[in-house]
Amino acid sequence: MRIIDAGVMGLLGLALAAPAQAEVKDATPTGFTIENSVIVPADAATAWRALVDDVDQWWPKDHSWWGAASKLSIDARAGGCFCEIAGAQQALHMTVTHVDPGKLMRMIGGLGPLQGMGLGGALEWRFVKADGGTRITLSYRAGGYTPDDLTKFAVAVDKVQGQQLGGLAEHLRKRATTSAKE
Secondary structure, three states, X not given: OOOOOHHHHXXXXXXXXXXXXXXXXXXXXXXXXXXXXXXXXXXXXXXXXXXXXXXXXXXXXXXOOOHHHOEEEEOOOOOOEEEEEEOOEEEEEEEEEXXXXXXXXXXXXXOOHHHHOOOEEEEEEEXXXXXXXXXXXXXXXXXXXXXXXXXXXXXXXXXXXXXXXXXXXXXXXXXXXHHHHO
């Protein structure tokens, strides 16, 4: 009998409640590729700054290790940390490997329970000019050895990534509305 980690079950449960905004590009027993995309009412430089400087404001706290007690940050440089700090409790979620401000940020690592399963991944944030603002595309390719079939996780991770991109988009939309009123 195989026991699935409680964190994995939590991820699956939360993800099933999330609105679908993405596409599972492929999924095999050893890995998967997902992609989410949204157009935001901001130029690429503004969207980039919100990704990096405001991550603690838009990242869903229910998809962090310590919730509201923690602070999320992205050090936007090669070797930088996408980290979460709650006093003595600390997590390095991903390592920044590529930075082209306003265009592309790439990070490597396993998010959430994938990290504890020993899996790795490449996460990319792409920013491209679009009608009405900027298209932000979030893609994640994850894989590695695990006795579990990763095809079971692709849809759940896809939905969680949709929530994360949705959080950034909502943050940028609120900023645009606030700026328009001023």
